[in-house]
Amino acid sequence: MAEVSAEARIEAPAEKVWAQLTDFASYGEWNATHTNFPNGGPAALEAGATFAENMKLMGFPAEVTWTVEELETGRVFAIRGKGPMGVIVGTRYSLAADGGATTVRIDGEFTGAAVSLMAGKLKDSATAALTESLRKLAGLVA
Template sequence: MAEVSAEARIEAPAGKVWAQLTDFSSYGEWNATHTSFPKGGPAPLELGATYEENMKLMGFPAEVVWTVDELEDCRLLTTRGKGPMGVNLAMRYALAPAQDGGATTVRIEGEFTGAAVSLMGGKLKDSATAALQESLRKLDGLVTP
């Protein structure tokens, strides 16, 4: 198993960050691992919704079928996915608004399990952590003026 996480404070209200985070038509503008949605993103975004995503991690393409596992508007989105070679993935996006409501702490956590993960655990963890950090930088750039 490989677990990864990254966190950033974004100087924008949680509603604005959430709107960008869940706008699947512009997902590739901030998500560093995303390449495309072959059939579109989850529409509508709701518990149990499934969708396919093409990704690239460690330079390798992967097709993942995701299911929305948890959903709290403007606070939490958790998805679970099945990828190639028996790899299972989980992604959790948690938003915590600041006391004054003008900024939001965004935390992304990922988990990769399966036999193939144990073979490349260290490299996968480093690559995925870097991708999460890059994604948060890009997300910040899209929602803050």
């Protein structure tokens, strides 16, 4: 298993950050691993909803079929999906209001046989992507 995380304080209220985070049409503007949603984002943003995403990590394209595992509007959005080569991917976004700002944390995990072969490079690449995503997200909402 490879686990990664990144956290940033964004100078915008949590409601504004949440609105951007759940605006699937604009994912390409801030999410560093996102390529596209071949069928659009989830039809309804609710636990159990599924959607497909084309991504790129470590220079390799991958399609992940996601399921929304946890949703607490304005605070938590967690998804788990199946990627290529039996890799299971989990991503959890959590928001905490901090005055007029918001602390945003992204936690990710990768499990599967293929992960053990490249765990170090995967951690470095995914951590850099999360950090870049938070920087771009902050630029959109601040």
